[in-house]
Amino acid sequence: MGELDGADEQRHPEQQTTDSPEACDERALAAARTALATAESRSVEPQHIAECRPQSLRCAGERGPVEAGDRCQIVVYRGSSRWEVVVVPTPATGAPTTIEIWVDEAGLEAGRVQLNGSTWGIVDGVRIEGRGEYASHSHGGEAARIGGATFEVANRRERPVELRIVGARWLTANSCELPREERARPKVAGLALEGAPLGGVYSVTIPAGEERTVRIGHVVQRAYMASCDRFATAALFEVDGAPVEVIGEHRVVRRTPLRR
Secondary structure: OEEEOHHHHHHOOOOOEEOOOOOOOHHHHHHHHHHHHHHHOOOOOHHHOOOOOHHHOEEEOEEOOOOOOOOOEEEEEEOOOEEEEEEEOOOOEOOEOOEEEEEEOOOOOEEEEEEOOOEEEEEOOEEEEEEEOEEEEEOOOOOEEEEEEEEEEEEOOOOOEEEEEEEEEEEEEOOOOOOOEEEEOOOEEEEEEOOOOOOOOOEEEEOOOOEEEEEEEEEEEEEOOOOOOEEEEEEEEEEOOEEEEEEEEEEEEEEEEOOO
């Protein structure tokens, strides 16, 4: 057993909220505006949040799931001394799956900015969302070992599609920034629907109008969270032959052993 390292908790905030009867006031609207302006200055491509409108924000009192829709969503959670603004961009290739920004009580000054390192991939009615994997290691011990990543695939076409994995890149960062530095191109070890074995299979069929969780395998990579390190797998897929790259960021937790 161990304790969750505080640095990791800061780097991986819960990224989702749920509706409650909370009312949005002018400060919440100001916080949404500040959050969007801050996102544009922090490596978020303008086109990825161009459709986000502060006036369409929702205010929430509790954390919970928020599913991506066809339009940008802005959810504001009232903390004890701040606003926590969660932006879920419209799914588009390369867009981050979520952005979270803390804003002061007045709604005017941004604090912590957390860009999710996972991205979307869109190919003619097929949406792929990067989810990554969870891994942990002890402080001062061996690094976590990551040998794959998870993705959510939604087929909105009226016919089945073939999803094929053709390559992978191992991405890292060591100063809290997005994990985008390529460290390796590990050999892929297969693709499978959730719960199925990976061995020797490199494509799956996604039925028309349905969603599936898929997992890719690749040669194991080491991930040690020393301070604010981040890790991700970029998977190169083909959707009925059309290429698209999708990134799944991994949540790597460093645990401190309990003292006896």
